[in-house]
Amino acid sequence: MLEVTEASVRRVLGEIGYSPFGSSxxxxxxxxxxxxxxxxxDLYLKVGLQxxxxxxxxxxxxxxELEKAGIPGVTVHINCEVFASPLISRQGHLKxxxxxxxxxxxxGGVGKSTTSVNLALALQAEGAKVGILDADIYGPSxxxxxxxxxxxxxxxxxxxxxxxxxxxxxxxxxxxxxSEDKTxxxxxxxxxxxxLQQLLENTLWGDLDYLIxxxxxxxxDIHISLAQKVNVSGAIVVTTxxxxxxIDARKGLEMFNKVSIPVLGIVxxxxxxxxxxxxxxxxxxxSGGAQHLADSYQVQLLGTLPLDKRIRADVDAGSPTVVxxxxxxxxxxxxALAHQVGIEIWKTNRRGTAAPEIQIVDSL
Numbered sequence: 001m002l003e004v005t006e007a008s009v010r011r012v013l014g015e016i017g018y019s020p021f022g023s024s025x026x027x028x029x030x031x032x033x034x035x036x037x038x039x040x041x042d043l044y045l046k047v048g049l050q051x052x053x054x055x056x057x058x059x060x061x062x063x064x065e066l067e068k069a070g071i072p073g074v075t076v077h078i079n080c081e082v083f084a085s086p087l088i089s090r091q092g093h094l095k096x097x098x099x100x101x102x103x104x105x106x107x108g109g110v111g112k113s114t115t116s117v118n119l120a121l122a123l124q125a126e127g128a129k130v131g132i133l134d135a136d137i138y139g140p141s142x143x144x145x146x147x148x149x150x151x152x153x154x155x156x157x158x159x160x161x162x163x164x165x166x167x168x169x170x171x172x173x174x175x176x177x178x179s180e181d182k183t184x185x186x187x188x189x190x191x192x193x194x195x196l197q198q199l200l201e202n203t204l205w206g207d208l209d210y211l212i213x214x215x216x217x218x219x220x221d222i223h224i225s226l227a228q229k230v231n232v233s234g235a236i237v238v239t240t241x242x243x244x245x246x247i248d249a250r251k252g253l254e255m256f257n258k259v260s261i262p263v264l265g266i267v268x269x270x271x272x273x274x275x276x277x278x279x280x281x282x283x284x285x286x287s288g289g290a291q292h293l294a295d296s297y298q299v300q301l302l303g304t305l306p307l308d309k310r311i312r313a314d315v316d317a318g319s320p321t322v323v324x325x326x327x328x329x330x331x332x333x334x335x336a337l338a339h340q341v342g343i344e345i346w347k348t349n350r351r352g353t354a355a356p357e358i359q360i361v362d363s364l
Contacts, residue, residue: 004041004071006034012069020058021047021343029350032079040073048083048349049342050127050209053335055080082128082209082342083349085233093161094200096207097131099233099345102226102261106248108217111269112238114315115305115337116214117145119236121322122331122338124169128209131164134174135196135226136216142174147318153177154203161202168323173203193225200230210345227259234264234348236302236341239290241271246289253297264344265300266290267337270307300344303337306330 014026021028025045032044043062051058059076066074084098094100103119105112116132124130134142143150146167154162154177164171175195205211213232216222226232235256239249249266256263268290274281294301305311308330314321322331 004036006036009034009036009041009043009066009071009074012066012071016062016065016069020054020339021346023347028346040075041071042075042077044077044079046079046081048081048346049339050080050082050123051339051342052080052125052127054339080127083346085231085345085349093202093204094211094230097205097211098209099349100211100213100230101264101341101345102213102215102223102232102235103238104215104223104235104252104256105217105238106250106252107245110217110238110240110245111305111311112217113141113145113214114311114320115238115267115269116212117142117315117320118311118322118331118334119337119341120170120210120212121168121320122334123210123212123342125322125326125335126338126342128342129207130169130210130212131171131173131205131208132212132214133200133203134172134176135199135213135222137175137195137222138216140174140176142172142214143176144318145315145320146170146172148172148177157204161204163204168320171205171208173199175199193222196222196226197229200226223255224259227261232261233345234262236264236267238267238269239293240269241287241289243289246293249290249293250296253293253299262348263297263299264341264348265302266294267302268304271304273307300340302340302344303333305333305337 010026010031013031014024016024019025021030025031030045030047032046034044035042055078059078062076063074082098085100103112103116113136120130120132132142134140142148148165148167152165154165154173156162162173164173165177166172213226237249237252239245253263271287272281290304291301310325311321311330314324321328322334325331
């Protein structure tokens with residue numbers, strides 16, 4: 001048995017094989033304090049994400065691993081706190097928003113908005129304070145996906161600002177809240193950009209751990225303007241496994257690289273389909289494309305999500321899967337995604353990178 005000292009506990013924590021964070025507890029600077037007493041060891045960890053569904057399991061598993069390594073009697077205490085991004089210039093009504101995360105896709109139809117909504121709800125289910133902005137000015141879908149009645153409008157404050165609409169605990173904002181359901185947004189690019197900027201900056205978001213921005217598909221004016229106006233914590237690119245979607249997702253990754261926005265990783269949506277009659281699982285749209293893309297750009301494959309009609313039916317009914325069936329396997333896939341996103345944001349924030357100066361150069 002090892003002599004139990006703070007140094008020996010730290011050494012074992014640096015060598016221990018089990019860590020859900022992809023790096024050791026020492027590398028993640030997760031050790032807050034180690035108290036050694038007659039009755040045992042109290043190990044206090046501070047992790048940079050909310051993980052209510054996993055904290056107890058993590059504490060028990062880590063205690064068991066330490067005992068196997070020769071340090072028995074360890075009680076693990078886990079303090080979860082989402083750290084604020086050093087990339088964000090906190091001004092105006094964004095000053096209390098710790099992290100801004102863009103969810104984008106190279107093309108439409110890959111399930112980006114469905115992923116955004118369920119990701120936001122999964123982050124919240126794990127204990128985070130979350131808001132979501134529907135930045136798809138031309139095709140807003142947040143009202144439908146969250147089941148917000150057409151008569152509900154944002155409350156005007158001081159004739160200049162608006163309060164976000166709350167549903168399922170989420171703070172939400174969309175241009176759809178300002179117009180009738182059947183009214184098309186016939187706007188030129190600069191008008192759409194100004195509208196998005198007003199939605200972002202004039203909303204009273206309050207204290208948030210994460211503000212999820214559901215971006216429009218493609219790589220257009222709104223993406224570039226947002227990169228110029230707001231320093232975001234990072235971006236997530238959603239794709240399906242099929243080659244054409246992966247090609248377009250690559251363009252999205254290149255765009256984020258050009259505007260110096262960190263890419264947190266890639267989400268592969270509609271990866272597999274399980275037959276509801278026989279249980280056979282198949283890769284309808286192919287396989288391996290997202291992993292290859294992630295490897296090419298040295299970013300994480302944050303998660304793979306299934307192709308399942310229940311996910312579509314839930315958002316069509318205004319009750320996304322994470323709230324409609326919280327204990328289901330489908331919901332747990334979004335919870336797992338939320339964990340990985342939280343971990344990557346924690347890692348990005350730990351690096352303490354200063355906000356980059358963004359320069360957009362027109363070329364012929």
